[in-house]
Amino acid sequence: MKLYIKNMVCSRCIMVVKTELEKLGLQPLDVQLGEVELAQGANITSSLDQIEAALHKFGFELLTDKKKQLTEQIKTAIIELVHYPAEALKINLSDYLSGRLHLEYAHLSTVFSDTEHNTIEKFFIQQKIEKVKELLTYGEQSLSEIAYLLNYSSVAHLSTQFKKVCGVTPSVYKAGQFSGRKPLDEV
Structure with missing residues (x-):
């Protein structure tokens, strides 16, 4: 069971x-x-x-509830993909989720949106940004290494998405002028 x-x-x-x-x-x-x-x-x-x-x-x-169970499975799959990767994050999200959960992506997307009032893509971006915050906090990798690791097309793309989600640039965040890491269960 x-x-x-x-x-x-x-x-x-x-x-x-x-x-x-x-x-x-x-x-x-x-x-x-x-x-x-x-x-x-x-x-x-x-x-x-x-x-x-x-x-x-x-x-x-x-x-x-079956829909909440499926939503949690989607979230878990994304968290594992972003926060505990075996290698660089170079995978199509819809293919990954469909393959992992053995369901059509359209169905997964509908259930997730109905349950969370958010899209899978936005949740995925939020998780990636939390991972960026974590890596910036540790300071062991450059922004370009982080962009590569999380499969951003460029540092500019990462910076734009980071600022859109957080309200500040990665440089401002790294300088310690902004704090705001969230526990993964609150993203």
Whole structure:
């Protein structure tokens, strides 16, 4: 049986969810960002309220609505793509999501927009900008290296998009005159 959980964005989230489920006597077979696989005969119907309460303490939400579950899967796929890439981000987003979730992109886009009141593309851009903020904060890479890593066509394109989302240029942000990183679950 699968549980879908909102606001899981990092490996610490996985650890917390796994620990909380184990405290409730459930033995998760697999815990990934946004999803938990429980053993096939696990009777959790009587435990759903307990699971919900345990997860809620840490800012997680148990998702039972199919559209919200799919939306969370889309968000998780984008977060993994942007924040935990295996290589430079050189992939067509619609192809990536369709292949990963085995659904037509038009359907994914409609469900996401209906649920989030935002487009997949805007969410993707917001995630990329949060990654840019993170990389600028560390100061280990130049803006042109960051632009390449996140598949921007140029530094100018990255800077324009950054300013549109944040209201300041990457240079102003890096100089420390602006703060505003958001937790991934709030983007």
